[in-house]
Amino acid sequence: MDTPEKYQIATPISKYEDSPVFNYINSLSPIKPVKSIPTDQTFSSLSFASPSSVFTSPHINPQRESRFLRRQQFTDPSKPEFSRRDNDENTSEGVLDAVHQLDYLDPGSSDTGITIDPSNKDPKSDAGLPQSLKYDCTSPEDNRIPHNDIETETMPEVAIRPASHVHFVQGVSKERRQSFEIETELRGICQIGESKEAAGCDWGKLISDDTDQLIFDSSISKEHSEVQDHKTVDPGTYSFIATVLQLPHDEIDDLQKSQSMGSVDSYEQCETEETVTKSRDVGEIKETDQTPAVPSSTLLDKLVVSDSRAEVDDKKGKKCMQSSCKLGSQQQLSIRRRCLLYEMTGAHKKKLIYNSDSGSSASSQSDGKVSSDEKQFMPFKPGNIHPSSMLAGIGLHLNALATTAEDGNKVVKHEPLASERKPISMSRSIPSLNSMSLGQTPLNKSLTPDLLERDLVRFDSEVQATEDASQTSEFGVSEEFNHGSPKRKRRRSEQAAENEACKRCNCKKSKCLKLYCECFAAGLYCVEPCSCQDCFNKPVHEDTVLQTRKQIESRNPLAFAPKVIRSSDYVPEFGDESNKTPASARHKRGCNCKKSSCLKKYCECFQGGVGCSISCRCEGCKNTFGRKDGTEEAELDEEETEETCDKNSLDTSSQYDVVLRGEEEHSDLVPPVTPSSEISRPLVQLPFTLGGGKPPQSSLLSVGSSSQMYTSQKFGPSGFICRLPKFEKHLEMIPEDETPEILQGTLAGGVKSTSPNSKRVSPPHHKIGSTRAWRSGRKLILRSIPSFPSLNPCQESSDRSPGKTQ
DNA sequence: GAGTTTGAAACT
DNA sequence: CAGTTTCAAACTC
Known part of the structure; x- marks a missing residue:
């Protein structure tokens, strides 16, 4: 293992060196290049810009960078690809990946005894990199020198990134597809590096680089003043960096905590702690820079962070798992991941899911329990519903989103309404978690599609808000940003409820077994208020309803998906x-x-x-x-x-x-x-x-x-x-x-x-x-x-x- | 509440 | 895939 790792490590390094970035750095004076800032031209160039061009003209890139970087950061979550795409660019991602890798490795390694690695890393990373990072964040000036050096490095990377971005955007899908492999490779590399102690150094570099990049970007984007960069650095970047850096810390902390805590609880705690740490970082960032952009950036960062977090969480979770008991089954890990993700997005989603599955009762769960419950549940249902999937589902069914997004509060309200009507439960058929999550979720969910359509917007917004809030809360930043007005949500929910309550069909010829029927289309059984004739859309005819549904779905899988x-x-x-x-x-x-x-x-x-x-x-x-x-x-x-x-x-x-x-x-x-x-x-x-x-x-x-x-x-x-x-x-x-x-x-x-x-x-x-x-x-x-x-x-x-x- | 309008869903 | 028919909601009176 070691030998190969070393080799690999070497390779990555070589990559960096080889990378145009490196050359760039070497050739260029480290000093901030530049930030020539943003010329719109760059964009055009961006769009057109071929990677090569990018390399050639770092200046241009820098301009882009700021924006791109941010974007990248934002995208980062998804980005593993990016990192892959351009190894050079990987810095930030690379770090994350490395962390992840570590985590991944950890589990396996734990058995082998490798588990130690993480700890090792963490300490190192903490001592070395993280500090530097924090430093940077807190006192950019002090760090300047280092930054400069770093920046030089980052610069090239950044420059590269833009191009990569473009490609990325275009080929995201492909990249994503391939990203897996690439990521794995990168991870492997990173891991290797980390596994080696060099990793610590690398980490530090990586982190520093990342920070620098971020900073650089921010500086570029915002201003020429390089120094300011540190200050101005986008909170997002900071947060991002912080998250990256934190990872080690978090991991350590998590490990410690997890050890103390134990299984699931440890999990939660770990997560919470992470969030706290993140929030701290964020707070620091905010303190340092609170440019107007900050909020947005922070949000973005949050998102990114959340993503990173998710990864981190996974890692942590794994670690916790290992440390605690090694609950360790992969399943558990997956669960944790899910939980984490959910948390990221927002507990509400989880609740919704629950609700949908369990029915109204679940939804009613008090918030307090929810967290625990959610986690517990999560594994089950969602199992299918992977966070991503959930989202997807959400995306598909606005209804679902609405319900989910709203969280318990709304859910509770809605459910009662919906409760009146029975959703057509495909559950039996089942498989369907997926289906559920996708289009059919609505059925299970008490929420009526009507609400979805009508209120979808509302809910959506709410959901988003909730998500944001959740995220923000996690970060601790939420306060500033959260404006989410629960009131609004409530209103919306109420309205939606009203709408649902009002919903009824008036079918005469369709027997309420076609999409003409709103009830049926919404996955609901017709109820009294309906004035339909020859209605088959009733629990009594469940089989018929299900069959019909299947037929319709066979024709159009999305037939029952929310229209909006x-x-x-x-x-x-x-x-x-x-x-x-x-x-x-x-x-x-x-x-x-x-x-x-x-x-x-x-x-x-x-x-x-x-x-x-x-x-x-x-x-x-x-x-x-x-x-x-x-x-x-x-x-x-x-x-x-x-x-x-x-x-x-x-x-x-x-x-x-x-x-x-x-x-x-x-x-x-x-x-x-x-x-x-x-x-x-x-x-x-x-x-x-x-x-x-x-x-x-x-x-x-x-x-x-x-x-x-x-x-x-x-x-x-x-x-x-x-x-x-x-x-x-x-x-x-x-x-x-x-x-x-x-x-x-x-x-x-x-x-x-x-x-x-x-x-x-x-x-x-x-x-x-x-x-x-x-x-x-x-x-x-x-x-x-x-x-x-x-x-x-x-x-x-x-x-x-x-x-x-x- | 009846009749008309409208556009989606279903059908060919 | 395009065109037609069917259907029920939305709308008007």
Whole structure:
């Protein structure tokens, strides 16, 4: 083992050295290069920029870097790929990966006795790297010197990154696919390095590098002042770094704690502690820098952190496991992961799941228990529902999201309402956790789809808010950002409840066994209030209902999925609930309105409180929530979709700038979005048809497909691009989740802003790593992406369906 | 509450 | 995949 590891280690190092970055560093003076900052041009270059160019012109990169870095950071969670992509870039990720790897190794190693490694690492890392990191964060000035050195190194890396980013975006899906392998390799390398004590050093370097990069980025993005960089460094970066650095600490702490604690409890504690530590870091960061951008960045960071955390948690969890009892079965580990993830996203989700599964009772659980319960439960249900999957599910079913997002509070409320109606439980059939999570969740869940559609937006926003809150809380930052107004949530929930309560069908010929029937479509049994005739949608005819459902699903797996899809994760940044507005959601299929101008409930988009998207084939769209052209809702009123398109085309250049801005601005941006603000919106339109067709698996769609769907949706709307223009102007921020996707989509799709009217530009349904998509937080979208597809070619649109690119 | 309009769902 | 029919909600009166 050791020998090979050493070799590997060497390789990584060599990579770094070999990497253009290194050369770069060597050639360049370490001093901050530069931050020439952001010239929008860079963006253009970015879009076009080939990696090589990047290498050649570090300066340019730096500019990008700031933004990109942030983005990357945001994306980081998902990014393992990035790291892989560019080994050089890996610094931050690499660290994380290393940590993960360590964790991974740990379990196995633990048996072998390797377990020691982690401890070793931790101490080292703590002593060496972490401190340095903290140092940096706290006192940038002091650190400067080191930073400078580091920066020099990072610079090159950063420069590289931009290119990688572009590629990444485009080829995310592919990369993700491959990312596994790459990650494994990287991890292996990192692990090796770590395993060696050199790892400690490496770690330190890595961390320092990361920090530097981050700092650098921030500095670049914000200002020329290099020194300030330290101060200004994005909280996010800090947090990110901190998280990275913390990992070791956390691990150590966790180990200690876990040892003291024991099994599950230790887990929780570990997590909490981690969160605390993170929060601390965050706090430090905040203290150091609280630039306006901070909030957003912090949020992003949080997201990222959360991701990292998830990883860390996993690690910790594993460690805890080992230390405690070695509960150690992989299952347990998986459970923990899940738990962690859930926690990250928010307990509410967990609750929802519970609720759905167990029924109302579960949902009612007091918060106090919830945590424990959740964890316990989590394993069961979700088992299927992996966090990612959950998200996916959520994405699929807004309903589910709504319910989940809302958490116990809402859930409780809703359930009663729903309770009246019995959801059609596919459970028996089962398999279905997946299905459940995906489309069918609604059934189990008391929540009616109606709510979903109608209230989805609300819920979504709420959910996001809750998620944010949860995340923030974890970080400790929540206070600042959390604005989540429980009140609003409650209102929404109540409203939703009302809606549900009111829901009833009036079917006469369909026997309530077709999607015409709202009850059936919602996965609910008809109830008294329904005035349907010859209704078969009753528990008595359960078999019939289930069969029918299956048939329908076989035709269209997403038939029972919520029609309105929310961007899911996009977590509104600080309390901007405004972001949560319905706008964030999109109708999965899009409407086909011709006479209603999408201003009446005939329009499903309008009904769902979401704006029309590219996927819509509506004519004369005036959807107040957002036009299909991409105009954001608020703006929508004006219509002129075409204009938007034109703008888009024009914007391309400007977009770049905007995009860049997004990073910082978005923080500020916090779009006050009215409900209409689509910023938050995911743009997503579900391509729905995964491949134009319907995925074969009906109920099974579930997780996998669902997740995919979800992601794809996000990506899907190539039209997205069209919106960009406005976005740029109005919203610069885009949820990370979306952004990457969007970017991908845009890149891949090449945007076809050209035909706003074009009725549906079929979004590429790529299913990029679904899991990641929801994950974290938001990333700023690089709006910079020019509408021109031309860029795409570089980017490997190949990943994405070529169709999009057009 | 009846009739009309509308667009999704279902069918061919 | 496109066109048509069926259906039930949304809307109007």
